[in-house]
Amino acid sequence: MAPPLPSLPWRYPLDAFHLLRDTPFALLILGDGEKGRWSAIFAHPRSQEQAAGAGEALARARSWLESPGQTPPAPETAPFHPGIAGILGYDAGLPGAGPPSALGLYDRVLVFDHEARAVHMIETPNVPPEGRDALLALLESPPPPPPLPGAGQVEDVEPREAFGGKVEAVRARIACGEFYQANISRRFEGRLGDGDHPFDLFRRLARSSPAAFAAYLRLPGFAIVSNSPERLVRVRNTPEGRLALTSPIKGTAPRGHTPEADALNARGLLASEKDRAENLMIVDLMRNDLSRACRSGSVRTPRLF
Template identity: 90%
Template sequence: MAKPLPSLPWRHPLDAFHSLRDTPLALLLLGDGENGRWSAIFVHPRSRELAAGAGDALARARTWLEGLRPGAPAPEGAPFHPGIAGILGYDAGCPGSGPPSALGLYDRILAFDHEARAVHLIEAQNAAPDGREALLALLDAPRPPPPLPGAGGVEDVEPREAFGGKVEAVRARIACGEFYQANISRRFEGRLGDGDHPFDLFRRLARSSPAAFAAYLRLPGFAIVSNSPERLVRVRNTPEGRLALTSPIKGTAPRGHTPEADALNARGLLASEKDRAENLMIVDLMRNDLSRACRPGSVRTPRLFELKTLPNVHHLVSHVEGVLEPERTAIDLLEACFPAGSITGAPKLRAMDAIRQIEGSPRGADYGSIFRAGTDGSLDSSVLIRTATCHERPGGWSVAFRVGCGITSDSDPEAETRETEAKALRLVQAIAGTCP
């Protein structure tokens, strides 16, 4: 078996990526969704695809993966492998919905080990001969200037009270038996400050509000700045088979202004019957989604209602796992689970119909997914919450994002409205340059 390539000199991925911030299909994953040990740069794909919807993109991903052969083994513990990476938009081909689904075939990547302070070049066996030196040159480029402080702003696109009305509309449809839960969102729109850049926004968020699935992706005319804490689905190889995992987040409480108030809010969330019921509905939905690609009887829920504390909110997160059927691929699993139940509702299709009617505009990249699938059969993917879509305009960048919450029969319109504002806080601060 070939030996892994030796490690390269350390360079922080934010510094290494800076010169790529406007390179089409350049992707930075800052953290690996686990303990933040690993980051990765994907750039200069051998092939690229802009697709009308997630289904078209995933069909292309299946074809591409079949033609890429693994190279030398990845460093021990590294979760990244050459393969497919990209974005799945929530909407399929909706005019005006923003950036399309897009993916690239990357036959080499740079993996950054923050713990060992080492960088590794990981290549496919049949990687294209050109591009290697350009990737390595990122480690020697001059250190970029610090990010601009930010002086932009965003506003809710509709009166605050209107969101409360939407909550009531959802509750009325729940009372009629149409569905049990639907995730309704508010849209914020505005502009970045003069001279500001989406990658500066990403760097400010990385400093003030680190997230497990932080990602920056450059697309034609757009940049995606994701500060997501949520996994959609992961596949990793184990002695027992290919293990699939999804970790839905449902249930939110704000952080307190003092340690005592913060602890009280956390305990209140853990004890909340409403939030636990909301979480359990989505766990049941995700169990069903995983069962479409996993061995019968293998799907289980090892952990329920864990407390996840972020800089601005507390969340409840649960974990559902199963073992993939031998004939099913990681892409099959992603297709079975997309879009995430936590940002749609239960039953999923009925909730999605209601969302389209009540929200009244396409979601675009919001609530889609950034994903990667490797030559070893592995996969990881995020849910695009806490994610800003930046649109390149004459003279600067516009910026927009959505924040939402799961509405059930017990929802209080004012409490749900405050929850969306707590979720939006760090993005609002980072755009304005008022991060703590």
């Protein structure tokens, strides 16, 4: 059994990260929503890679891990540890489609346990002390001012009629048997208000819609703001071998103003033929995807809907 991690005084990670909001390759993973126990701060990577495509970034990541002494330990007492963190731009090959891929190799990480209200610093063995005090100082920094109210504007990139035409075109191709499902996405673009900051946008989202899987990544020239209740995939070691878990979400209903209204909306969601079909579709898709990587016959759906 791994020894317990030494604890540091508790500090809310969103407040601790404030001084890093403009530091390149500083990353906050915030798990403060429902069922989100852990958060982490990565900063000041030993090495970093920013590339137009995911393949180039992953090649650099493999070279980092294959170098002698570069593979960090993986303590079982926390889900985050030193190593590689960043973003892979899945559509980076499309002009103007999104951010490039960016990864950093981090020797230390601050891990926040919201349940135990404790903070841990995890480091690779024999890491130089430079940078340790700067991370520890985040836990004693003065509280940041409240975020500014949002004054920006968000607009749909394409007219609603054009999007509707795409839907009809996909339905026709499904009817012809070309495929049986498709995801039609819409792009939105916006501009922050005067004096606003990407990290203030992240703080407003964390306050108004806390999610178990949220992240803020600062890169040269731009920032990534992510806020999601959905886990795409988690892989962890167990006594029986490596276990992959995905928790897809499809089908939505509004929140009520009372627990009784919430329960009524939940029952309506479970009774909705459309939402059940949509949820079953994504579960089948993820079962198929996991089956490509997992041992034959080992994929299970322990809970549905």
